[in-house]
Amino acid sequence: MRNTFAVATTAALVLTATGAPALAQDETISITGRVFVDRNGNGTFDEGDGVQIGGPGVRVTDEDGRTTDLPVGPSGRYRVEKLRKSTYKVETLNLVNYTTTKSSYTTSETVTDGDFALVGQVAKGIAYVDANGDGTKQADEKPVTEGLRVTGNAKDGSPVDLTRTAGADGAYRFDLPLGDYTLTAPLLNDQNLVLGKPEAVTDIDWATGTRELTGQTEQVDLRYITAAANxxxxxxxxxxxxxxxxxxxxxxxxxxxxxxxxxxxxxxxxxxxxxxxxxxxxxxxxxxxxxxxxxxxxxxxxxxxxxxxxxxxxxxxxxxxxxxxxxxxxxxxxxxxxxxxxxxxxxxxxxxxxxxxxxxxxxxxxxxxxxxxxxxxxxxxxxxxxxxxxxxxxxxxxxxxxxxxxxxxxxxxxxxx
Structure with a gap:
């Protein structure tokens, strides 16, 4: 039998009804946590980590097998209060598009740090104009200001189409769910700039301007040079x-x-x-x-x-x-x-x-x-x-x-x- 809790991500679950005696405080527990994208892989929510918004969220199952699925809010948090004191299993549901070292936990006490650290797929690198042609970015060499693009599908089949711009240091990063993607370099012909000949395995293909993203963490560098075409x-x-x-x-x-x-x-x-x-x-x-x-x-x-x-x-x-x-x-x-x-x-x-x-x-x-x-x-x-x-x-x-x-x-x- 499925029992659906009346929950909101920031509101308490009230199990009392008008005219019925309320449970004593020590007979209820609450469970709170966050579902986040662990960008640095340390298992702890830090500045710069992403959050999962919406989606399947988490599932709470009581000892009688009754379950409810909880969405997560804008901050990636989920919360349920005033649960009858019992033993509960809490598990993350987004294991198609992400991996995690902790997919569930069991508790019979109040939990305030029931976090799930998810690890997806990362594409990162530098995109810059190699003015002196030495293959290394110098401090005075400008970054590429046009957007790099990643397209493809997550493991669950949902489409992904994202654009990122390199920072002042030329660095860029895409945090993605697991899936099949292609990274495409911006075309800068109107600036008389073209991709240079690859000097390292991390360099993008200069003929196609693309790279298939096959690794869970993959570095792809984009080095542009002034064109002398003939x-x-x-x-x-x-x-x-x-x-x-x-x-x-x-x-x-x-x-x-x-x-x-x-x-x-x-x-x-x-x-x-x-x-x-x-x-x-x-x-x-x-x-x-x-x-x-x-x-x-x-x-x-x-x-x-x-x-x-x-x-x-x-x-x-x-x-x-x-x-x-x-x-x-x-x-x-x-x-x-x-x-x-x-x-x-x-x-x-x-x-x-x-x-x-x-x-x-x-x-x-x-x-x-x-x-x-x-x-x-x-x-x-x-x-x-x-x-x-x-x-x-x-x-x-x-x-x-x-x-x-x-x-x-x-x-x-x-x-x-």
């Missing part, structure tokens, strides 16, 4: 021939080399494209008929190779023009002259082709020489509809485009952070 484009056509036929399949093999210090997520476009696009690499996502976005960032020192297979629709196709534009999502490209690739071609009617195939003449902007650390060879995606003769006015030939860069001449249909 991408270099190289490429050839295959098969290499003096002339191609209208409708013949041609594959452009293009290498994009990150020669800067910032992870980048380039968009690429094809100019004066009088051809039918047949296939493109799986590493690309179509933004428009002749505009593509990479699915992941290219990190400094990395080379990514892509392929674009097309067929000329007429003899007006005289060159492949490819440009990387809006490469950094607001970051300034320090050298836009190597973002442009032009490979001259000759297309003829069937029956007018030349004899033996020879190497294709390639004309490209000067490229910064780098040592390739990694090459990612993408697969192919097919089924793109014909673009026909669709010249894009954003790609003018000549020195003006090479010198001034191309980020302002494209309008991307969407932006990805």
């Amino acid at each position: 991408i270099t484009v190289k490429g050839t056509l295959s098969p290499a021939k003096d002339a191609y036929l209208i409708g013949e399949e041609i594959t452009a093999k293009v290498q994009l080399v990150n020669t800067g210090n910032a992870p980048v997520l380039p968009l690429i476009g094809l100019g004066q494209f009088h051809a039918k696009l047949i296939r493109y690499s799986d590493s690309l996502e179509a933004e428009a008929d002749t505009q593509f976005e990479f699915k992941r960032k290219i990190v400094p020192g990395e080379t990514v190779e892509i392929e674009l297979t097309f067929a000329p629709t007429g003899t007006i196709f005289t060159s492949l023009q490819l440009v990387v534009f809006d490469t950094m999502r607001g970051l300034k490209d320090v050298d836009a002259s190597d973002n442009f690739l032009q490979i001259a071609t000759k297309v003829v009617e069937k029956g007018a082709e030349t004899t033996a195939p020879t190497a294709t003449t390639t004309t490209a902007a000067p490229a910064t020489t780098t040592t390739t650390q990694a090459v990612a060879q993408a697969g192919n995606k097919s089924g793109l509809a014909s673009t026909g003769a669709s010249p894009l006015g954003f790609l003018a030939l000549g020195a003006l485009l090479l010198a001034a860069g191309t980020s302002a001449v494209f309008v991307a249909r969407r932006r990805r952070s």
